[in-house]
Amino acid sequence: MEPQPRRRGRPAGARAGETPTRERILAAARSVFAERGYDKTSIRAIAKAAEVDPALVHHYFGAKEQVFEAAIEVSFAPALNIADLLAGGLEDIGERFARYFLGVWERPMTRAPLLAVVRSAVTNETAAAVLRGFVLRALVSRVVGELDVPDARLRAxxxxxxxxxxxxxxxxxxxxxxxxADVEEIVAYVGPTLQRYLTAGPAAGTH
Structure with a gap:
């Protein structure tokens, strides 16, 4: 009697009724990436932290690059509600932008994953490419969509x-x-510069 093919939804090591959720694996991935960085993290290490078979990690996310991208999305989730940031119009948008961005970093729950993401992107081109693509798609593009000014993408x-x-x-x-430094002190210094980037006309002679 020929052996039956293994079902994709339940790789070896996952017991019936105890199949871990995608969120459980992702939480483990965030923790391992934060601790080890991109280069030293493996699918096997993520699976061990989540107490699942490595095949289940591949089943949900694919390669390590896709796991990293998903971890970035979760890490940046508090910053993705950019519509609320821009709902007040362009007046004082510079200060609101600075305060909102720093607020994401000041939260203990998001700071560690963000540190891991940035450190990995600085030292690894694959991680940098993932972060670059995500920032352009999820953050910059959303700001551009709300800015009714020339050169909106460059400004963002x-x-x-x-x-x-x-x-x-x-x-x-x-x-x-x-x-x-206090967050509000940084906002006071940086806000006017961001305001100029996002709303002011270009300097004479640049066009």
Whole structure:
């Protein structure tokens, strides 16, 4: 009697009635990526942390790159409600943008995964490509859709680059006094620059 083919939904190691959810595997992936970074994380390590067979990780996400992308999406979830940020119009959008971005980093639940994402992107091109594609698709494109100004995409990318730079120095490199500065103090300094990026006309001679 020929053996029956294994069903995709229940790889070896997953017992009936105890098949872990996608969210459980993703939570384990976020934890392992945060602890080890992209290069030192493997599908096997994620599966071990989630207490599942590695085949189940592949079943839900595919390759490590896809797991990393899903982890990024969960990490950035608080920042994806960009419509609420722009609902107040363009007046004072610079300060609101800075405050909103820093607020995501200040939350303990999101800071560790974000640190892992940024550190991995700095040292690994695959991780950088995943982060770049996600930021462009999920963040910059949403801001562009709300900005009724010339060069909206360039403006949104410049604003994002400003805040990513602040995040790198404040939370990753931890340069003082920026690392210990009050959030509202940073907003007061950075907000006008973001406002100019997002709403002001270009300097004379640039067009």
């Amino acid at each position: 990318e410049l604003a994002a680059s400003q805040m990513v730079g602040v995040a790198l120095l404040r939370y990753v490199v931890r340069i003082e006094p920026l690392a210990s």
